Amino acid sequence: MSRFREPQHPDFRRLNSSIGFDRRLWPQDVAQSRAHVRMLADRGILSAEDRDAVLAGLEAVASELEDGRFAFREDDEDIHMAIERRLIEIAGPVGGKLHTARSRNDQVVTDLAMYTRERSVAAREAISRLMRELLARAEDHIDWPLPGYTHLQRAQPVYLAHHLLAYFWMLARDRSRFAFAEREAGRLPLGSGALAGVNFDTDRLQVARELGFAFVAPNSIDAVAGRDFILDYLGAAATCSTHLSRLGAELVLWSSAEFGFCELPDSWSSGSSIMPQKKNPDAAELLRAKAPRVVGHLAAFHGVMHGLPLTYNKDLQEDKEHLFDAADTLELSLAAATGMVARVSFNRERMREAASDELIAATDLADLLVRLGTPFREAHGVVAGLVRKAIDSGRKLSQLTPEELAEQSPTLAEHDPEYREVLSQSSWLESKVSEGGTSLARVGQQLALAKTVLDEAPSA
Numbered sequence: 001m002s003r004f005r006e007p008q009h010p011d012f013r014r015l016n017s018s019i020g021f022d023r024r025l026w027p028q029d030v031a032q033s034r035a036h037v038r039m040l041a042d043r044g045i046l047s048a049e050d051r052d053a054v055l056a057g058l059e060a061v062a063s064e065l066e067d068g069r070f071a072f073r074e075d076d077e078d079i080h081m082a083i084e085r086r087l088i089e090i091a092g093p094v095g096g097k098l099h100t101a102r103s104r105n106d107q108v109v110t111d112l113a114m115y116t117r118e119r120s121v122a123a124r125e126a127i128s129r130l131m132r133e134l135l136a137r138a139e140d141h142i143d144w145p146l147p148g149y150t151h152l153q154r155a156q157p158v159y160l161a162h163h164l165l166a167y168f169w170m171l172a173r174d175r176s177r178f179a180f181a182e183r184e185a186g187r188l189p190l191g192s193g194a195l196a197g198v199n200f201d202t203d204r205l206q207v208a209r210e211l212g213f214a215f216v217a218p219n220s221i222d223a224v225a226g227r228d229f230i231l232d233y234l235g236a237a238a239t240c241s242t243h244l245s246r247l248g249a250e251l252v253l254w255s256s257a258e259f260g261f262c263e264l265p266d267s268w269s270s271g272s273s274i275m276p277q278k279k280n281p282d283a284a285e286l287l288r289a290k291a292p293r294v295v296g297h298l299a300a301f302h303g304v305m306h307g308l309p310l311t312y313n314k315d316l317q318e319d320k321e322h323l324f325d326a327a328d329t330l331e332l333s334l335a336a337a338t339g340m341v342a343r344v345s346f347n348r349e350r351m352r353e354a355a356s357d358e359l360i361a362a363t364d365l366a367d368l369l370v371r372l373g374t375p376f377r378e379a380h381g382v383v384a385g386l387v388r389k390a391i392d393s394g395r396k397l398s399q400l401t402p403e404e405l406a407e408q409s410p411t412l413a414e415h416d417p418e419y420r421e422v423l424s425q426s427s428w429l430e431s432k433v434s435e436g437g438t439s440l441a442r443v444g445q446q447l448a449l450a451k452t453v454l455d456e457a458p459s460a
């Protein structure tokens, strides 16, 4: 029997159906059904015989799905209906008992919570692999100077290890964000029914334990209406992708002839269809370009949730494609970043040369004056005058004469040897002795800390 007098319009069916994308939830759906049916039998809601028949049927359905023999039908609206339909075909009418004390509303969000937990774990593991590579490369290049940039203008020299570790720390925070998303997806919605609970005295904790949920969602209305654990996942994914886009952008710049700081591995580069000499950093460019796509999923799903009355609304079906594509895109981007970082080769000479522009030591010269008692603002002006003189006369700062120094600052002229000393490259790097700074001792401390953090269980 059906309450409807006419069949669904084919276009409505296309609009309404989610089977095209939610079929990937089948492992979670089968797992929750197993746990559900066992609990029903333990509570005396289903007989042991019915339980066994349903479990055997589910086994058969799962094996068809597993090896691609499952025949989806035109009118399978979603994965939940498809599995139940096939279960009844295989096990007979007893299969219809599976949906006792359950609604698709608590069923779908339970699948999604399980899925989100799994993808959060996968993201954490992938991030750890990239962190490990960054750390290894930092150790290999601990004392290779390169310019640090602001406004993409050479600013102050740093060691390559220091620069690479900057990405390590961004990723460490990303990893914590995924640990948070995982925890947020750890409250079992199943047992909430359509929205108000179910008419049976179920044991939700038993189901939670079997499915690896830490808690039972305390409010059935919230449980079927809520998807903020997906927003948490998407938020973590958006931020992480954005970090990867910055890494990608730097690899593009650094591998250009203009910079010449590094060469990307052939296995992560492509050629040009017309220019035989070219080696293009496509993977790094795509790291840049994938980030807005993931951020778009976050923004779009916020739009879906915004102003949505409680509880379940079909709008919520739109959660899936955003979540799935964000997770696929992020994990692929992480794999690409890891592959490139693992095998990129840096050009020590090019970086050193770029970092040896004496003008980069301007702040250090100002600080020398500060140590000699000149107020910083005044020292800034003195050094600006020296820079101007050097540029105008086409010379380096170290080529200015003691007389020229004296014109700007008699104090500086009295400390001529210190002035010359400050202009040697290693002193610009080694003078950055503050905690978190670029001097070798500080970078060494940072490396040691990074090693402990890498193997720490991430905390949300």
Ligand code: ARG
Binding pocket: 018, 022, 077, 078, 104, 105, 108, 312, 314, 316, 317
């Ligand atoms: N395919 C649906 C979704 O993804 C499953 C839940 C349907 N529930 C309902 N009351 N129509 O959200």
